[in-house]
């Protein structure tokens with residue numbers, strides 16, 4: 175979900191609210207109110223799009239727990255079988271005994287994935303190095319058609335020296351995403367080039383414990399500082 179800018183929308187809404195509060199002629203107030211309604215509608219829609227993946231996740235996790243931040247709900251995560259940067263099969267067992275910090279996305283993502291990955295890297299670099307060393311940061315592509323192992327290897331190196339990229343067959347990626355309650359949808363081509371498309375996807379960073387169970391997740395927009403603080407306490 176790369177193209178939503180809730181902040182800008184809320185600013186517009188605030189501006190509209192200020193205008194609507196100004197004493198003016200009834201006609202103007204009415205059109206002001208209409209504008210406000212319209213803007214409110216846009217904000218609600220943008221917000222709904224922004225959190226659709228999160229709701230998908232939270233809706234499931236909330237059935238038995240009011241907190242989505244603990245592993246007490248129904249299982250999120252679990253076994254996966256993917257393909258590593260060297261083209262070899264990688265499963266969750268390869269990270270046994272380590273924490274995994276997992277983010278699903280795609281390398282052609284215009285801004286959401288780069289932001290999340292760079293925040294994740296910043297947070298890891300901000301905590302005690304001994305704690306950081308317990309964590310394997312992992313980027314899982316939801317766009318295996320374009321994200322080859324070689325391409326992923328180059329991409330992840332821009333963010334963090336220890337970040338690894340995993341991809342796989344369509345089926346493998348689908349199953350891994352399902353396990354983590356990650357929603358994604360390949361968009362229509364934006365030009366004559368069939369490879370020119372965006373991918374809608376959930377933007378959540380998962381922290382999985384050495385036992386393979388979900389420890390917590392970081393919602394999109396969590397600052398690196400807040401992430402580092404929570405990681406420092408959890409690791």
Ligand code: NI
Nearest residue numbers: 279283286287
């Ligand atoms: Ni993205």
